[in-house]
Amino acid sequence: MTQDKRKKIGVRTTCSAAKSKTCEHRAKKKRSATLLSLLDTEDELFNITGDSMSIDVREWLTVTFTRRKKQYKPEETANFRTIEYAVQTSASVERAFRTPTSPTGLAFPSEVTETFKDVDKWEFDVFALNEASQGHSLKYLMFVLFSKYNLLSQFKIPITCLISFASALELGYNKYQNPYHNAVHATDVTQTVHTILLHTGIMHWFTDLEILAIIFSTSIHDYEHTGTTNHFHVVTRSEAALLYNDNSVLENHHVSAVYHLIQNEEMNILVNLTTDEWR
Numbered sequence: 170m171t172q173d174k175r176k177k178i179g180v181r182t183t184c185s186a187a188k189s190k191t192c193e194h195r196a197k198k199k200r201s202a203t204l205l206s207l208l209d210t211e212d213e214l215f216n217i218t219g220d221s222m223s224i225d226v227r228e229w230l231t232v233t234f235t236r237r238k239k240q241y242k243p244e245e246t247a248n249f250r251t252i253e254y255a256v257q258t259s260a261s262v263e264r265a266f267r268t269p270t271s272p273t274g275l276a277f278p279s280e281v282t283e284t285f286k287d288v289d290k291w292e293f294d295v296f297a298l299n300e301a302s303q304g305h306s307l308k309y310l311m312f313v314l315f316s317k318y319n320l321l322s323q324f325k326i327p328i329t330c331l332i333s334f335a336s337a338l339e340l341g342y343n344k345y346q347n348p349y350h351n352a353v354h355a356t357d358v359t360q361t362v363h364t365i366l367l368h369t370g371i372m373h374w375f376t377d378l379e380i381l382a383i384i385f386s387t388s389i390h391d392y393e394h395t396g397t398t399n400h401f402h403v404v405t406r407s408e409a410a411l412l413y414n415d416n417s418v419l420e421n422h423h424v425s426a427v428y429h430l431i432q433n434e435e436m437n438i439l440v441n442l443t444t445d446e447w448r
């Protein structure tokens with residue numbers, strides 16, 4: 170690595186709120202990204218001198234991008250998000266939902282529970298879940314991930330709201346009998362993003378609110394997809410194209426329609442967020 174590169178990595182952030190946790194967090198992420206884009210080999214990672222980056226950034230890079238394992242001391246693990254345990258122990262799902270009806274009222278048939286053993290894996294079989302759940306893959310996956318990431322208690326999400334919301338999403342995804350952009354696709358994308366969050370370790374760099382935003386957005390991202398393109402909407406002058414003035418017609422619809430859904434009190438999973446969090 171050239172001296173110029175080292176200098177670039179060592180440049181301190183000039184963010185005015187450097188003392189705030191969020192700012193520090195973002196600065197770390199930015200610096201890590203800069204560093205990774207500049208490094209050519211794994212060896213170079215270990216040759217970086219102590220004054221070029223903070224210890225925690227170095228540790229994170231080491232653990233995440235190399236095969237080296239770090240042993241955490243008990244006092245260190247306390248700083249990590251609590252979801253680490255739930256996410257990495259897929260057996261917890263089996264334990265929690267072994268009974269046909271969970272305490273929440275959402276029944277977990279044994280076939281469904283069985284498919285969730287692989288929920289933390291890249292090779293998770295979304296079609297098997299869809300079959301086992303009789304077409305309710307999205308509802309079950311949302312329930313499991315919201316539980317695993319501890320979002321239900323973190324954001325005081327009423328479970329009945331989550332179930333109603335997920336059920337409404339499934340109906341919307343199936344509205345146009347779309348053979349691809351349907352509820353199974355939403356489940357697939359959400360579970361895939363979950364494995365990326367988990368196996369890259371990047372989830373430790375997001376706040377709980379950001380995790381909520383990610384799982385929420387992957388779940389809803391193609392809601393009521395018509396199975397046609399934006400261009401089709403524009404040239405056929407569809408209602409949605411007229412409403413959104415030809416701009417990102419479907420994307421505007423997916424998001425807007427979901428926010429209409431959660432206007433309904435029974436489905437408002439964001440009901441207990443603060444105004445700032447909601448924004």
Ligand SMILES: [Zn+2]
Pocket residue numbers: 350354358390391
């Ligand atoms: Zn999609």
